[in-house]
Amino acid sequence: xxxxxxxxxxxxxxxxxxxxxxxxxxxxxxxxxxxxxxxxxxxxxxxxxxxxxxxxxxxxxxxxxxxxxxxxxxxxxxxxxxxxxxxxxxxxxxxxxxxxxxxxxxxxxxxxxxxxxxxxxxxxxxxxxxxxxxxxxxxxxxxxxxxxxxxxxxxxxxxxxxxxxxxxxxxxxxxxxxxxxxxxxxxxxxxxxxxxxxxxxxxxxxxxxxxxxxxxxxxxxxxxxxxxxxxxxxxxxxxxxxxxxxxxxxxxxxxxxxxxxxxxxxxxxxxxxxxxxxxxxxxxxxxxxxxxxxxx
Amino acid sequence: xxxxxxxxxxxxxxxxxxxxxxxxxxxxxxxxxxxxxxxxxxxxxxxxxxxxxxxxxxxxxxxxxxxxxxxxxxxxxxxxxxxxxxxxxxxxxxxxxxxxxxxxxxxxxxxxxxxxxxxxxxxxxxxxxxxxxxxxxxxxxxxxxxxxxxxxxxxxxxxxxxxxxxxxxxxxxxxxxxxxxxxxxxxxxxxxxxxxxxxxxxxxxxxxxxxxxxxxxxxxxxxxxxxxxxxxxxxxxxxxxxxxxxxxxxxx
Numbered sequence: 129x130x131x132x133x134x135x136x137x138x139x140x141x142x143x144x145x146x147x148x149x150x151x152x153x154x155x156x157x158x159x160x161x162x163x164x165x166x167x168x169x170x171x172x173x174x175x176x177x178x179x180x181x182x183x184x185x186x187x188x189x190x191x192x193x194x195x196x197x198x199x200x201x202x203x204x205x206x207x208x209x210x211x212x213x214x215x216x217x218x219x220x221x222x223x224x225x226x227x228x229x230x231x232x233x234x235x236x237x238x239x240x241x242x243x244x245x246x247x248x249x250x251x252x253x254x255x256x257x258x259x260x261x262x263x264x265x266x267x268x269x270x271x272x273x274x275x276x277x278x279x280x281x282x283x284x285x286x287x288x289x290x291x292x293x294x295x296x297x298x299x300x301x302x303x304x305x306x307x308x309x310x311x312x313x314x315x316x317x318x319x320x321x322x323x324x325x326x327x328x329x330x331x332x333x334x335x336x337x338x339x340x341x342x343x344x345x346x347x348x349x350x351x352x353x354x355x356x357x358x359x360x361x362x363x364x365x366x367x368x369x370x371x372x373x374x375x376x377x378x379x380x381x382x383x384x385x386x387x388x389x390x391x392x393x394x395x396x397x398x399x400x401x402x403x404x405x406x407x408x409x410x411x412x413x414x415x416x417x418x419x420x421x422x423x424x
Numbered sequence: 425x426x427x428x429x430x431x432x433x434x435x436x437x438x439x440x441x442x443x444x445x446x447x448x449x450x451x452x453x454x455x456x457x458x459x460x461x462x463x464x465x466x467x468x469x470x471x472x473x474x475x476x477x478x479x480x481x482x483x484x485x486x487x488x489x490x491x492x493x494x495x496x497x498x499x500x501x502x503x504x505x506x507x508x509x510x511x512x513x514x515x516x517x518x519x520x521x522x523x524x525x526x527x528x529x530x531x532x533x534x535x536x537x538x539x540x541x542x543x544x545x546x547x548x549x550x551x552x553x554x555x556x557x558x559x560x561x562x563x564x565x566x567x568x569x570x571x572x573x574x575x576x577x578x579x580x581x582x583x584x585x586x587x588x589x590x591x592x593x594x595x596x597x598x599x600x601x602x603x604x605x606x607x608x609x610x611x612x613x614x615x616x617x618x619x620x621x622x623x624x625x626x627x628x629x630x631x632x633x634x635x636x637x638x639x640x641x642x643x644x645x646x647x648x649x650x651x652x653x654x655x656x657x658x659x660x661x662x663x664x665x666x667x668x669x670x671x672x673x674x675x676x
Contacts, residue, residue: 177525177675177676180528180529181528182524182525182528182529182675182676183675183676184673184675200533200534200672201533204531204532204533205531206531207529207530207531208531210529212525212526212529214525214526214529215525216522216523216525218521218522218523218526219523219526220436220439220440220523221521222439222440223436223439227439230432231432231435231436232530234428234429234431234432235429235432235530235531235532236531271526274526
């Protein structure tokens with residue numbers, strides 16, 4: 129059985145009566161790359177902050193690397209085994225890149241100097257420049273370097289490619305894939321669904337503080353199908369109450385149905401309505417995400 | 425490993441506060457030097473006043489009295505305000521600047537972060553006191569007078585120890601109040617009020633920290649204000665404990 133590196137049970141965070149995260153039951157297995165998706169303000173960053181001991185849960189509990197997130201002392205040791213990139217990539221503006229690396233590495237006994245040198249070259253980071261004078265992209269690259277060189281068992285990355293150009297984004301995604309192949313587990317949030325689809329093997333979708341989807345990406349994409357129907361008359365509406373249909377959209381004589389299960393039965397019933405054509409296609413993560421968020 | 429972490433945290437705290445410290449150092453040094461250089465003028469003015477009021481001013485009563493009344497007492501107020509201001513900063517400020525998430529993701533406890541911040545602040549405040557008071561015996565020969573190095577050092581130590589609560593007060597106020605310069609302004613104003621209140625309101629004078637800070641009992645009868653210094657240390661410990669509790673349970 130695969131060990132869970134992140135596991136939360138009814139994790140809830142309330143700010144002044146508003147539930148930012150509600151009864152979250154999140155699971156991130158060892159060795160996985162888990163993409164954490166959600167709209168702005170859906171509770172992604174609050175969840176990550178609770179996992180790292182920056183914010184205290186209002187209710188529920190969670191375990192990260194086998195330690196309770198409510199135990200402040202254990203959280204310190206857990207953080208030694210975690211690489212983290214925050215949503216806010218600002219670093220100490222009065223420190224140079226070199227000072228920032230020296231400062232961070234002092235906390236991590238397994239700091240990888242070889243990777244640090246490789247990334248400094250790859251990212252072309254100016255070591256003598258103050259971080260306050262770096263561009264947003266450069267700051268993101270430095271934040272990533274500071275997280276990746278920790279030789280962490282688990283990487284928690286909040287919008288890791290924010291502010292990066294497509295070339296740098298691709299480099300980072302490749303690097304993350306390589307690290308995952310080396311045994312590092314990755315839990316990352318992103319607004320870039322294509323990035324999640326490119327590297328993640330597992331997806332968790334959060335909306336308004338609640339987890340609405342959590343499963344392997346392959347299984348998710350296998351489960352969901354789009355069924356396109358074309359009629360020679362107006363689209364009939366009554367058959368839409370079949371279990372498995374997540375969403376449907378009619379446009380004149382054409383109809384598009386997104387189904388998450390019971391595909392064969394839906395196609396059989398659709399065929400009985402005698403459409404001119406029926407086409408069943410796979411769907412991408414973006415479509416699934418948009419429908420899930422809309423439906424919830 | 426822990427020593428290296430501590431060293432780097434101290435280094436970070438120093439980098440954060442060094443310009444504030446340099447500015448504070450300049451202010452107290454200029455004040456000390458300026459006050460010493462004003463001594464001949466003060467003595468001459470004292471002679472003129474003596475003819476009119478028949479009452480000698482501090483300068484006319486000698487270097488030791490002038491130093492106590494015109495330099496050390498005023499320096500004590502200035503130092504206390506600057507110490508509070510130097511103590512402000514820390515995690516709430518980092519949250520405002522967007523670096524708190526990075527700092528809190530490091531494997532170190534909030535207690536240690538606050539402890540290091542406090543230690544650096546107390547160290548800087550002590551350095552400020554020593555430098556300001558050392559300027560007095562250093563500068564008096566410029567006006568053909570002298571002041572004992574030993575005395576200056578003793579007064580500096582009394583100030584640094586009895587004023588430790590002011591540095592810690594700066595720490596406490598910055599874990600309670602958030603936002604720009606407000607913690608420093610409110611902290612400095614509170615420190616100033618606490619010092620001058622005893623001079624204005626007579627009933628408050630026996631509890632006022634000012635005579636302890638300025639070493640008044642040592643000046644008058646050679647008695648080190650052990651009780652006042654102990655009270656300051658206890659107050660500093662209580663404020664630090666309170667600050668630690670607030671930081672421990674705060675969300676960032």
